[in-house]
Amino acid sequence: GMTVPIAMGSANAINFQPTGAGKAAVTGDFVITGDEVNPMIKTLRANGIEVTAIHSHMLTEQPRVFFVHFWANDDALKLAKGLRAALDKTAVAKN
Template sequence: MAAVKVSPQFQRLCRQFAQILGGEHEIEEGPVCFVSRPRRFNATILGRRTNSPLVNYQLFSFESINKSGRALCLGETAVFQNQANRLISNLQKRGITATALHNHWLFENPRIMYIHWESIDNPIAFARKTKESIAFLG
């Protein structure tokens, strides 16, 4: 993919966003700051151990920053079923809206659920709130 032209300020903000969340960043057309962070699961799908990034990655982004520095901020992670309510509560306590709770796979063990969330916020504030919300996941 060709390099996306963005301001040095956006680049710094994206690097800081990724650093807080502990992931790798890239800047997509838009511009969109996209951060991925691996998470280790001890799980199987169809009886086979999985290390697939389709299962193991946490994903975060921000885009559409307005003049006051607030952006559309999004997040997604996989959790074990018994962790879902705690994560949703953690997000809600910090003013972040959980928008989806669903599965991606069948016959996984233990049960893996995916949670998506969104907020219009300062990206750095969102990253900190998200980090606090997911800290218990390890």
């Protein structure tokens, strides 16, 4: 494979907003390949994180690239662990 630079729109966005009592609202999107879609959705849902949209911006790219949007409001640590588990289902470089 080849590394796709962030400038090409391949960055993941994860936003946390405290909502009180150790909870946070999280929203954002992951940019993933087609073979990563189902494992990521299963992992997000298993961790109480709702998938709000899945779409593609392009028609003929290879490999296929999808944007998975998510939302949840729950215990901040639980959500952080769930998002980490979802990221672990991808080929994202870990620094």
